Amino acid sequence: MTFAPVLNCPSVPLSNGLQIPILGLGTSHNGGYSHDAVVYALTECGVRHIDTAKRYGCEEELGKAIRESGLVRSDLWLTNKLWPGDYGYKAAKKACLDSCSLMGAECFDLYLMHWPDSWQPGCSNREMRAETWRALEELYKEGVCRAIGVSNFLVHHLEQLKEDCSVTPHVNQVEYHPFQQPIHLMEYCRREGIVFEGYSPLAKGQVLSNPTVLHIAEKHRRTPAQICIRWSIQNGVVTIPKSIKKKRIQENCQVFGFQLEEGDMATLGKLHDGRHVEYHPFQQPSEPMEYCRQEGIAFQGYCPLAKGQVLSNPTFIQVAQKYGRTPAQICIRWSVQNGAITIPKSTKKERVVENCQVFGFQLEEEDMGAMIKLHDGRHVSWDPTNVE
Numbered sequence: 001m002t003f004a005p006v007l008n009c010p011s012v013p014l015s016n017g018l019q020i021p022i023l024g025l026g027t028s029h030n031g032g033y034s035h036d037a038v039v040y041a042l043t044e045c046g047v048r049h050i051d052t053a054k055r056y057g058c059e060e061e062l063g064k065a066i067r068e069s070g071l072v073r074s075d076l077w078l079t080n081k082l083w084p085g086d087y088g089y090k091a092a093k094k095a096c097l098d099s100c101s102l103m104g105a106e107c108f109d110l111y112l113m114h115w116p117d118s119w120q121p122g123c124s125n126r127e128m129r130a131e132t133w134r135a136l137e138e139l140y141k142e143g144v145c146r147a148i149g150v151s152n153f154l155v156h157h158l159e160q161l162k163e164d165c166s167v168t169p170h171v172n173q174v175e176y177h178p179f180q181q182p183i184h185l186m187e188y189c190r191r192e193g194i195v196f197e198g199y200s201p202l203a204k205g206q207v208l209s210n211p212t213v214l215h216i217a218e219k220h221r222r223t224p225a226q227i228c229i230r231w232s233i234q235n236g237v238v239t240i241p242k243s244i245k246k247k248r249i250q251e252n253c254q255v256f257g258f259q260l261e262e263g264d265m266a267t268l269g270k271l272h273d274g275r276h277v278e279y280h281p282f283q284q285p286s287e288p289m290e291y292c293r294q295e296g297i298a299f300q301g302y303c304p305l306a307k308g309q310v311l312s313n314p315t316f317i318q319v320a321q322k323y324g325r326t327p328a329q330i331c332i333r334w335s336v337q338n339g340a341i342t343i344p345k346s347t348k349k350e351r352v353v354e355n356c357q358v359f360g361f362q363l364e365e366e367d368m369g370a371m372i373k374l375h376d377g378r379h380v381s382w383d384p385t386n387v388e
């Protein structure tokens, strides 16, 4: 097996002295997994850092791809993540060892708690995080994990962990792209010696058509994806773009031969609009919905009409016209078709009647999809951000 020259990829030092390559390849259950693309990334593109998670369901295939690449294990940085279903001292240790054996790896370079919520009844999130973290501390001391960290943790989660445990996380992996720049959290991590790692650097493709990004890309004769990845890197943020396409992986790796000017960096820095493209602990409930389904817990949706805010949305109005229904009926029908128990409130008799007439028709898949895309993370009611 011959290898392309290793990327001229800088690394970022962790507080324990290890060096994490600043660019890695993401893997995911969204959009599939490609064995050939991973082998190509390792052998032809010089990628030396791979990010995965039990949750992505590709650990075994990924292990095979790494072996097939012929790479020496010590030349590769491998990050894996512990899913909340495995939180708790014993379960966490078992899950980590199971993941190692599934991947055929003796150890992980970095092992992260995937999520701050533990979703385990009878124990507070804080207690469960601390108990789980103690298992990770032991795995670290035993050498099963060369570094340990967290993902999607906010400042208050990190502060609690600091009070409850002894090892400071080496890394916090969080959503980061021009539309989502959690500056306060980044600054906190830097102060505390926690490396800030950004996921979804392309905002799952959403930034690639942004006129500012396109303009800067043209100026540098690079692609929008390269501009976004370069922007993360120049901000010192470890970044893990995901693609299952060889050509795109190659493209996403060619980010070291140029420099964005200060003006470009500042312009991109102004694109933050707070948008999340990934489920967030206090926003899109797609994953709790899935979890509830798996666990046999009925998912009940409240505020189905977003306190009236969706009713003037052009997509809802358009879909309502198509079916000869009202926007409220479309909204409620959408919840019902998603299998969510839904409880619209009205004090007006005619509206109560309207809201009940949602069973004689079916929204087509295309319309269901169009409505899913309307998620913008907005809350119109209670916001769990403030929850301990």
Ligand SMILES: NC(=O)c1ccc[n+]([C@@H]2O[C@H](COP(=O)([O-])OP(=O)(O)OC[C@H]3O[C@@H](n4cnc5c(N)ncnc54)[C@H](OP(=O)(O)O)[C@@H]3O)[C@@H](O)[C@H]2O)c1
Residues within 6 Å of the ligand: 025, 026, 027, 028, 031, 051, 052, 114, 151, 152, 173, 174, 198, 199, 200, 201, 202, 203, 204, 205, 208, 225, 226, 240, 241, 242, 243, 244, 245, 248, 249, 251, 252, 278
């Ligand atoms: N810790 C967490 O909770 C968490 C959450 C989300 C993601 N992550 C990690 O972060 C990684 C990346 O995040 P992500 O997958 O959400 O989003 P992303 O990397 O921002 O975007 C991936 C999407 O962009 C497309 N794409 C990739 N390169 C492209 C290019 N050069 N031109 C045009 N389109 C391109 C991909 O399609 P194709 O694959 O079809 O090319 C895919 O649809 C994940 O794989 C995962 O490892 C972690």
